[in-house]
Amino acid sequence: MPTRLLALTSIACLLLAPGSYAAGDPSADNAAGTTSAESGQAMTGGLVKKVDKAAGKVTIRHGPLENLGMPRMTMVFRVKDPAMLDQMREGQKIRFVAEKVSGAFTVIRFEPME
Numbered sequence: 001m002p003t004r005l006l007a008l009t010s011i012a013c014l015l016l017a018p019g020s021y022a023a024g025d026p027s028a029d030n031a032a033g034t035t036s037a038e039s040g041q042a043m044t045g046g047l048v049k050k051v052d053k054a055a056g057k058v059t060i061r062h063g064p065l066e067n068l069g070m071p072r073m074t075m076v077f078r079v080k081d082p083a084m085l086d087q088m089r090e091g092q093k094i095r096f097v098a099e100k101v102s103g104a105f106t107v108i109r110f111e112p113m114e
Helices: 002-015 084-085
Strands: 030-035 043-051 057-062 073-079 093-101 104-112
Touching: 057 093, 073 084, 084 104
Parallel strands: 073 104
Antiparallel strands: 030 043, 043 057, 043 093, 057 073, 093 104
């Protein structure tokens, strides 16, 4: 019985390891080798979950944002230019750069991955 419990505990630890919920999801991985010309920062892969044009915000499930010290997660961002929201749609895979602008997490550049 103790051996079985140890095996189950080991499996549970592997399944619940940080970041494992997005494993295998290319939209949540960092877009290695892709750099934003505007900021010189690496672009991050993401999946658009919601576009809120009225509020000027977009919800993105994204990979790690190294420049902001953030792990994979889903969060709401403002956009640098409201016209960006006309080019985004729910379910779209994108690469983007986000920065903290006037205290708010803001998408400053993005491109579709399609």
